[in-house]
Amino acid sequence: MGEHIIKLPDVGEGVAEAELVEWHVKVGDIVREDTVLAAVMTDKATVEIPSPVDGEILWLGAEIGDTVAIGSPIVRLKVAGEGNAKPQGAEAEAVSAEPPAKLPTPKPEAAAPVVKTSPKSDEPKAKPAASQKSTAQPSVPGAPRPAGERPLASPAVRLRAKEAGIDLRQVAGSGPAGRIGHEDIEAFLARGPQVAKASGLARNDAVQDIKVVGLRRKIAEKMSLSKSRVPHITYVEEIDVTALEELRAALNKEKRPGVERPKLTLLPFLMRAMVKAIADQPNLNSLFDDEAGIVHQHGGIHIGIAAQTPSGLVVPVVKHAEARDIWDCGAEVIRLAEAAKSGTATRDELSGSTITITSLGAMGGVATTPVINHPEVAIVGVNKMMVRPVWDGTQFMPRKMMNLSSSFDHRVIDGWDAAVFIQRIKTLLETPALIFVD
Amino acid sequence: MKEISCKLLVIGAGPGGYVCAIRAGQLGVDTVIVEAGKPGGTCLNVGCIPSKALIHAAEEFEKVSHMAGGKSPLGISVTAPTLDLARTVAWKDGIVSRLNSGVAGLLKKAGVKTVHGWASFRDGKTVAVETETGVQVIRAETIVIASGSAPVELPFLPFGGRAISSTEALALSDVPKKLAVVGGGYIGLELGMAFAKMGAEVTVIEALPRVLAQYDAELTRPVVKRLTALGVEVMLGAKAKGLSTKGDALLVETSDGKSAKVAAEKILVTVGRKPVTEGWGLEQIDLDMAGKFIRIDDQCRTSMRGIFAIGDVTGEPMLAHRAMAQGEMVAEIVAGHKRSWDKRSIPAVCFTDPELVTAGLSPEEAKALGGEIKIGMFPFAANGRAMTKLGEDGFVRVLARADNHLVLGIQAVGQGVSELAAAFGLALEMGARLEDIAGTIHAHPTQGEGFQEAALKALGHALHI
Numbered sequence: 001m002g003e004h005i006i007k008l009p010d011v012g013e014g015v016a017e018a019e020l021v022e023w024h025v026k027v028g029d030i031v032r033e034d035t036v037l038a039a040v041m042t043d044k045a046t047v048e049i050p051s052p053v054d055g056e057i058l059w060l061g062a063e064i065g066d067t068v069a070i071g072s073p074i075v076r077l078k079v080a081g082e083g084n085a086k087p088q089g090a091e092a093e094a095v096s097a098e099p100p101a102k103l104p105t106p107k108p109e110a111a112a113p114v115v116k117t118s119p120k121s122d123e124p125k126a127k128p129a130a131s132q133k134s135t136a137q138p139s140v141p142g143a144p145r146p147a148g149e150r151p152l153a154s155p156a157v158r159l160r161a162k163e164a165g166i167d168l169r170q171v172a173g174s175g176p177a178g179r180i181g182h183e184d185i186e187a188f189l190a191r192g193p194q195v196a197k198a199s200g201l202a203r204n205d206a207v208q209d210i211k212v213v214g215l216r217r218k219i220a221e222k223m224s225l226s227k228s229r230v231p232h233i234t235y236v237e238e239i240d241v242t243a244l245e246e247l248r249a250a251l252n253k254e255k256r257p258g259v260e261r262p263k264l265t266l267l268p269f270l271m272r273a274m275v276k277a278i279a280d281q282p283n284l285n286s287l288f289d290d291e292a293g294i295v296h297q298h299g300g301i302h303i304g305i306a307a308q309t310p311s312g313l314v315v316p317v318v319k320h321a322e323a324r325d326i327w328d329c330g331a332e333v334i335r336l337a338e339a340a341k342s343g344t345a346t347r348d349e350l351s352g353s354t355i356t357i358t359s360l361g362a363m364g365g366v367a368t369t370p371v372i373n374h375p376e377v378a379i380v381g382v383n384k385m386m387v388r389p390v391w392d393g394t395q396f397m398p399r400k401m402m403n404l405s406s407s408f409d410h411r412v413i414d415g416w417d418a419a420v421f422i423q424r425i426k427t428l429l430e431t432p433a434l435i436f437v438d
Numbered sequence: 439m440k441e442i443s444c445k446l447l448v449i450g451a452g453p454g455g456y457v458c459a460i461r462a463g464q465l466g467v468d469t470v471i472v473e474a475g476k477p478g479g480t481c482l483n484v485g486c487i488p489s490k491a492l493i494h495a496a497e498e499f500e501k502v503s504h505m506a507g508g509k510s511p512l513g514i515s516v517t518a519p520t521l522d523l524a525r526t527v528a529w530k531d532g533i534v535s536r537l538n539s540g541v542a543g544l545l546k547k548a549g550v551k552t553v554h555g556w557a558s559f560r561d562g563k564t565v566a567v568e569t570e571t572g573v574q575v576i577r578a579e580t581i582v583i584a585s586g587s588a589p590v591e592l593p594f595l596p597f598g599g600r601a602i603s604s605t606e607a608l609a610l611s612d613v614p615k616k617l618a619v620v621g622g623g624y625i626g627l628e629l630g631m632a633f634a635k636m637g638a639e640v641t642v643i644e645a646l647p648r649v650l651a652q653y654d655a656e657l658t659r660p661v662v663k664r665l666t667a668l669g670v671e672v673m674l675g676a677k678a679k680g681l682s683t684k685g686d687a688l689l690v691e692t693s694d695g696k697s698a699k700v701a702a703e704k705i706l707v708t709v710g711r712k713p714v715t716e717g718w719g720l721e722q723i724d725l726d727m728a729g730k731f732i733r734i735d736d737q738c739r740t741s742m743r744g745i746f747a748i749g750d751v752t753g754e755p756m757l758a759h760r761a762m763a764q765g766e767m768v769a770e771i772v773a774g775h776k777r778s779w780d781k782r783s784i785p786a787v788c789f790t791d792p793e794l795v796t797a798g799l800s801p802e803e804a805k806a807l808g809g810e811i812k813i814g815m816f817p818f819a820a821n822g823r824a825m826t827k828l829g830e831d832g833f834v835r836v837l838a839r840a841d842n843h844l845v846l847g848i849q850a851v852g853q854g855v856s857e858l859a860a861a862f863g864l865a866l867e868m869g870a871r872l873e874d875i876a877g878t879i880h881a882h883p884t885q886g887e888g889f890q891e892a893a894l895k896a897l898g899h900a901l902h903i
Contacts, residue, residue, distance in 0.1 A: 162776050163776050177839075177871050
């Protein structure tokens with residue numbers, strides 16, 4: 001039997017470390033080759049780490065939320081045959097040679113003999129021979145005791161509970177035979193009373209601690225960065241999309257034999273309108289490196305499309321929208337949205353945007369204050385479309401109206417320029433033929 | 439007489455009442471205690487303490503008598519001793535009176551006012567006490583009833599003349615030549631054995647098929663053996679029927695239905711104790727009862743707000759230490775603390791020869807729980823210290839759950855094992871497992887080692903057997 005060490009592989013160009021976001025296995029699990037062991041997350045993408053060999057998990061080298069350096073050992077497996085582990089001493093050196101700061105929760109026993117690293121394997125020998133067969137420990141901490149069984153606690157603990165108003169029957173005992181100790185009382189108090197459900201209204205004083213890890217942490221970092229560094233100016237304008245909707249319906253209805261076309265949403269039209277508007281105002285398609293004091297004005301228009309996924313917000317990117325026609329834009333949006341939702345979007349597909357669209361569809365509301373996707377300088381927000389009465393000079397007409405709420409980096413985009421940009425988009429969307437004329 | 443008002447009034451200064459009053463006084467509660475007799479109640483005056491004094495004297499006398507017989511293996515020989523029971527009783531009275539003043543002093547020190555006299559309820563907040571100097575009315579926010587218990591009298595064998603209760607038995611001036619004991623419970627056997635050691639010819643009449651029926655037969659076997667050795671005749675399944683017409687013998691219906699006469703100078707009736715629920719105005723406050731006893735909840739509250747009851751008047755087991763624990767708890771409740779009865783065991787001791795101790799569940803009760811039980815028993819015949827004090831009879835027995843080794847009950851029988859009650863009670867109260875007891879160093883050479891060995895035995899690896 002040998003030992004196989006799995007190190008965190010290089011998950012993307014130029015990535016030095018990744019955050020461990022999920023363990024798919026635990027110590028003692030038997031895994032086969034290609035079993036997914038863990039998921040790590042880099043700037044944008046989540047990468048799954050498969051097992052290269054068959055074996056039994058002996059040790060996991062990081063906890064969820066830890067940032068792990070590329071090349072750090074993350075899993076030790078017991079495998080048939082030699083394994084890839086070096087002799088103990090050499091391995092210890094190898095481990096300590098890693099920069100200490102990047103080691104995931106340094107564990108001294110990592111270098112200890114294999115069998116000892118698992119607490120479970122210690123159990124049998126710790127027990128006296130005679131009690132071995134029957135000293136089952138039925139009370140796992142936190143497990144409720146069998147119905148009708150009295151809580152086990154010393155008089156001092158009972159007194160303490162009484163004075164604190166704690167019903168010991170609700171307290172799990174961590175001691176032998178489920179004995180409740182002072183520390184269990186502390187833990188119970190720290191957790192707060194688990195008030196029995198009474199009828200009617202009840203106070204809930206529970207506080208649940210949720211670790212902000214993985215994508216959620218990335219989003220949090222990104223949002224604080226943007227909101228704290230970028231002075232936003234938000235501009236809301238109303239667009240009459242009646243004509244656009246007619247055109248869209250007509251295009252969707254039109255079928256050409258032998259040509260597979262995606263169903264068009266409003267987004268491809270907006271994207272094409274933005275491409276046109278950016279042609280007049282290229283400074284809006286920029287990345288602002290504020291530390292260097294340089295605005296990188298991009299020729300390629302890479303439009304990020306903010307998308308909601310089960311784990312949070314991600315922004316897949318439609319590359320080179322300037323080189324895509326309306327159908328291509330539409331198809332790419334659909335493909336990326338699906339990839340993002342299923343979690344298969346690649347790191348490349350999730351990065352590199354130069355301007356962003358955010359749309360909540362039917363949930364879009366009347367107006368929003370979109371947060372700029374740093375270091376971009378503009379974000380266009382799509383609000384809900386609805387039929388509203390519009391005065392045409394002689395009468396009220398039912399028109400399909402939609403607002404655009406857009407934010408700009410006011411350090412490099414003046415309010416005037418922002419207004420000109422949106423007015424240009426408004427004109428294009430209200431007279432959609434203009435989108436198709438050069 | 440001017441009315442007294444107080445926060446807490448305790449009726450009865452037995453072990454329950456006086457402990458309650460002392461604790462309340464310590465906690466700054468304005469407390470009054472009423473007692474018609476001497477402080478200390480049954481326990482101190484006519485129960486635990488005086489009986490133990492007499493039992494000790496009897497034991498010593500028996501030891502010396504045994505030596506005088508020339509058969510002592512210790513090689514000691516003496517001339518035949520004599521016993522002046524009147525002096526023994528005077529010595530015992532001296533101890534009792536020292537303890538009486540001790541309790542009175544403790545009450546005073548705790549700031550408790552003692553009123554001497556007989557109390558009876560007028561209503562739920564008012565008690566009238568007949569004192570030597572007139573009726574004293576006491577109004578109290580909270581009242582604790584600690585009226586205790588009294589020996590049960592047989593209607594066909596009323597106390598007086600030859601028929602005596604334990605109270606009179608503790609104050610005899612001569613050892614009766616022939617003593618009949620009606621009731622083979624712990625009081626009857628404690629005193630019966632003591633008188634047998636002092637030279638009385640003792641016959642025990644027990645209606646049940648065995649003596650000390652509240653204990654299991656295995657546990658009482660050494661006592662039965664000792665009864666035989668002391669020449670005590672035990673009539674099982676027999677019923678006392680009354681005095682003979684001449685009045686010098688007890689009529690008994692034997693187990694096979696025949697009539698028998700048991701000649702007796704004194705007839706000690708120990709058929710149990712009953713709660714004192716009469717004579718203090720229970721009818722005025724109409725409390726809910728539980729059988730003969732006052733019904734209480736887990737805080738010793740009665741059915742009337744502001745009235746607590748503790749001790750023998752509240753039910754079995756009628757033991758001083760239960761009453762004390764209740765009294766302490768009630769005082770703390772009255773002082774505003776959060777308390778309720780959560781004791782795991784009330785150990786019980788029987789001062790027969792040899793002594794019995796029980797704490798927690800009996801084997802029968804433990805088995806009734808339904809789970810698998812482990813039993814470990816260690817005989818004193820394998821204990822060095824027991825051998826050196828001629829006390830090889832008896833054993834320590836530990837019962838535990840088989841699944842998690844939680845100790846459920848502990849019993850012992852043997853010379854001097856009453857002192858092991860402390861260890862047994864602590865083990866149960868702390869929720870010990872067999873491993874906890876087995877893993878505790880027990881000093882050598884003591885009988886307490888038997889406790890550790892019994893636990894080891896239950897674990898399957900006793901060292902000394």
